[in-house]
Amino acid sequence: MSKVLMKGNEALGEAAVRAGCVHFFGYPITPQTEVPEYLVKRLREVGGTFVQAESEVASINMVMGAAGMGVRCMTSSSSPGISLMAEGMSYIAACELPCVVINMMRAGPGLGGILPAQSDYFQATRGHGHGDYQVIVLAPSSVQEAVDLTTLAFELSEKYRNPAMVCADGMIGQMMEPVEFPEEGAATPMPENDWSLGARDGRERRIVNSLYLSPEDLHRHNLKLKAKYDEIAANETRQEIYGTDDGYDVLVVAFGTMARICKTAIDEVRAEGLRVALFRPITLNPYPFGALRDAMDAIEGDGPVLDIEMSMGQMLYDVKLAAEGSRRIEFYGTAGGVVPSPDEVAEKIRGLMQGVQ
Template sequence: MKGTEAIGEAAIQAGCQCFFGYPITPQTELAAYLAKKMPEQGRVFVQAESEVAAINMIYGAAGTGVRCMTSSSSPGISLMSEGISYIAGAELPCLIINIMRGGPGLGSIQPAQSDYFQATKGGGHGDYNMPVFAPSSIQEMVDLIQDAFDVADLYRTPCMILGDGMLGQMMEPVVFTERLKRDLPEKEWAATGLHGRNTHNVINSLYLDPQDMEQHNVRLQAKFARIKEHEARYEFVNCDRDNDLILAAYGTTSRICRNVIRDAEKEGIKLGMVRPITLWPFPDEAFDKTVDRTKFGYLTVEMSAGQMVEDVRLAVRGRKPVEFYGRTGGMVPHPEDILQRVFEMIPEGVK
């Protein structure tokens, strides 16, 4: 299946009841797929008049406790940012898909990873975070849909799947299997209008008393700390051995780095890789576990001007050098160029 269409099918199988969105390249096929499939399932599909409208429809649907999702690409997510902050403040579960394209501005329709800061450092206003999942294949993208919906429900939080135009547009074999579902709490907080309930549920992110607002933020920060403790995910490649260098990459670039690792072996260079699967919470422990497995440090590879590299440096805490290689604006790194950057980091006489 094409990546965007596979996301749509995975969302249906994960129990998504409502989709609200607006077309934008390179994720439009996701909306087109759901426009056909959701009504066939007796579920809701609405093409909103804008991304601003779509995210506020998500706010309303999430407030009733149903599983709901929206999708867009880079500039569209920027338009949704205020609504995402409202949803985080109101503690509503939902899933947001961003199939990234080159920027800033209208940029290009080519794949990029330059929305990392937007996704992991909030994006909207206020003190909040949301779990961000970064698949590297269409199969993993499908698998993470169920997981992301479950995490959203468990913690009452928006979650994001952060892909890119390459993952959205490529086609790969996909197997849909029933995922192990978490033991999720009843949504007793939902504003469903049910009679006979002892509490009057109100969905709100407004606290006029600053003391109330601070207490709300304290409670949110405690929730974010629990997410950090329990939900960080990563993959190691060749990190059970001593390496000359360890690469750090996510999503599409991690696929390219697998080829770099293979090519480096032919040159007598040992490379490992840390692949963050969650970008927030960032898997700091992956670097604690590998810092003694790399002689010359880490090389972070991104389709951006350098964003995740800052989190890698924070996680490494100066114990080893951390360098960066990236392409931006929609350009995809080539294995030969990454390998050349690896050569530059390894002292003469070693390689």
């Protein structure tokens, strides 16, 4: 198939269709509204179901219902809407149902603003609803990667029977880039399973439930979930390392749009002879702690790590966990939809390098 020019939000919608997801429940909010806008047109063509719910609370519960029926399904929103989905996400994770949730992050807190941000990192990676549950979180830094990670999100959510989130900042949703998609109709259907509801047809009764009155049963259920999250952490971390060819004195850590800005800045300072590399987590949960620690240990001398985010410092906690006190961690962050320019990042790196040399 030839490449097309698409907005990130549209591309996410098409990626879902190509992944065999033809059931979408959502509610408009800037800067993700093009996801439902695209799907309302596109799902008609493929005989799918599009429901504009009355709120994000309704969307996520519709997703839970569809997922419980063994139907591949998705919802999308932006930060305040994702907050409203917290309860539903907890229920879906507790019931071990697969689904994909898109968060096109905007600036907060509160109603905040409509410009891009990365300040839902805590919310996404710490299981933003109640209880001991986790969500698989994937962070694209280009429109093509948003497509690829949406495909992966469906795969992982079904493999582990757990919600998977594609967590991007509004810039990824709003910008246009050339993309290509997996072939239409090539997705495998949801496999036969022993948990989804539907016509009983003589088989044993099934229940999708998150209520456990017996404390021992609920304890065992939590142990089972924890074992699953450990398995995900062991097998599913993904990251990109950039600019390590000839060694490096400073390691920049950033994800999503911010990582892309950092690459431009790193190219700029490397041309001046400064040796700087980038570590970009692609999975925010599970976080690639091991790979980041290895990248930190490969810094020459006692050079610092520079964590850069469009937030007041949220991934910073995970960067410090990876370092376990072994290295100096610096932070640079913006909020409100203010996006640092490559020049500002380059200036910050130059400042740090003065201390190194």
